[in-house]
Amino acid sequence: MTSRTDDIGFAYQPVVNLSTASVTALEILARPETGEVLAAARLDPRVDTELAGMAVRAAGRDRVLLPLHVNLFASTVAAAPRLAALGRAVREAGRSPWEITIDLGPPYAPVPQADLLAGVRTLRELGYRVCADGVGDGDVPLRLLTRLAPDLVKLDPSLVAEVPRDAAARAAVAAMRELCDGLGALLAAEGVETERQCAAAREAGAQLAQGNLFAPPARRPVTEVHRPSAPAPAGPADPRGPRIAQFVQPAALLPLSVSAGQVRALLTGSPGIAGVVLVDGDGVPVRAVHRDRFLLSLSGRYGHALYADRPAVRLADCPRTVPLDATAWEALDVVAADARSRTADDVAVVDGAGRCVGVVHLADIVRALAETRVEEAARLNPLTRLPGSDMVNTEVDRRIADGRAFALSWLDVDGFKQVNDGAGFAAGDELIRSVGRALADAAAGRRAARVGHIGGDDFLVLTDPDGPEGPDPIATAVLDASWSAGGLPVTMSLATVVCPPGSLTDHRQAAACLAPLKKAAKALRGPSWVLGRPGSAVREVRCGHRGRAAATGAAPVLGEAPGPAGVADAACG
Secondary structure, three states, rough: OOHHHHOOEEEEEEEEOOOOOEEEEEEEEEOOOHHHHHHHHOHHHHHHHHHHHHHHHHHHOOOOOEEEEEEEEHHHOHHHHHHHHHHHHHHOOOOOOHHHHEEEOOOOOOOHHHHHHHHHHHHHHHEEEEEEEEEEEOOOOOHHHHHHHEEEEOOOOHHHHHHHOHHHHHHHHHHHHHHHHHHHHEEEEOOOOOOHHHHHHHHOOOOOEEOOOOOOOOOOOOOOOOOOOOOOOOOOOOOOOEEEEHOOEEEEEEOOOOOOOHHHHHHOOOOOEEEEEEEEOOOOEEEEEHHHEEEEEEEEOOOHHHHHOEEHHHHHHHHOOEEOOOHHHHHHHHHHHHOOHHOHHHHHHHOOOOEEEEEEEEHHHHHHHHHHHHHHHOOOOOOOOOOHHHHHHHHHHHHHHHOOEEEEEEEEEEEEEEEHHHHHHHHHHHHHHHHHHHHHHHOOOOOEEEEEEEEEEEEEHHHHHHOOOOOOHHHHHHOOEEEOOOEEEEEEEEEEEEEEEOOOOOOOHHHHHOOOOOOOOEEEEEEEEEOOOOOOOOEEEEEEEOOOOOOOOOOOOOOOOOEEEOOOOOOOO
């Protein structure tokens, strides 16, 4: 086995963050003189693990500080006892497992799934991150992918090559991004060769990329890469702001025992490093060193004599940390809550075990939030300055995925065409603006409330199912008010579907539930509100008078105590 691996070289290829155009990691690629070794690695976990260990040792010899991506076949990970050799190599190279991502490669089909999942659990327990490689042209079943719950999914180059010219390929990438968001994973495009491929992959949802466009595999580590021109925003907008995971930069991690002189040597030898995170034996951030303040302390009179041989923690601060699944707004809150003198300090990003997986720069956070605001402004309705249905639909899907109960309401103006015909379109526009303002004001300060303007006289309101954050306060604000357009009285109709956890699978089903409820509300005279639930034929008429089209019984008028009215129309859901 050793003779087969004696003449193997290794090459490094950068993994690039498409939001910041910075290198987040280096993938180490084996470059044997013949394909015999790689063929043997596919069949023999011992050879595969030895190759991975050699790659890590090579990175140690080359003094690579960036996080590493190391390749292992799925069959090797399923043979978990063989992974001990990789752990020895990591220790010998002076690296920690949480600095290394295992790129799990196909084939998957021949591997017993129980053994593979057990092997992945072992890797995670040891601290490694896991990537599903070759997705899109391999044999990884979606069910297995969801059970693996990888930290990163890499799209196969064959799929990436088709994205610029094939709508189906773009749809596949967008669907994979949605799945990754649900799994808490990032999406990477491999084999990016052209600006067009890069722009199309990013627009479809890819967050990371690697390929010859940025830098080809090289024998020496590369940290300067080609920066794609004028990229489009990546993926669908998140109402909560972009996730911090999109902007994570590699962190300079050093043990707590390091001296100030050693930190100074690292900072002066690496001008691009803004700071250092001092971690304990488990990789948990304990102190943080800011480049400028630290070097200023050492450069002062007697500074070197006083501090150089002493522990660097004496010149370090408490770290600011955010979890990997935090949003840019949450990271900004952490910065704002700290002393103004530390505004420019990096924020350490930690995983579920509290280990540091990188840092984010304040400039990247602010830039991302500014871009988000520009994108949101472009999607606002020009009449009401409210977002369209996409924002509400995205949030509905998120609450369904999170298992949260919610209420979705659909409001419109009764006989709006007649309002326009009778009072003129200017009066109609002013009415719509007024309704939009009333909804926005009623939703202001309510954490769970979202208001969207579908178009025309139609509005969507998303709230909690009940209580102070429920639909009642917002409904009261619009239904109890007196509305008119050009002197003509106007009424509103409101339909609400209250959705318990697990009752729906996506926003389309919620919309389908609202349609018959809206029809029932329109059958009532005056301001009306009808409420229902998925799978139930019972509807609660909260307000409105029965008209000729009403089905059965009396209903309360506006201002009377609400009560259920059993209307035997088809149930939604």
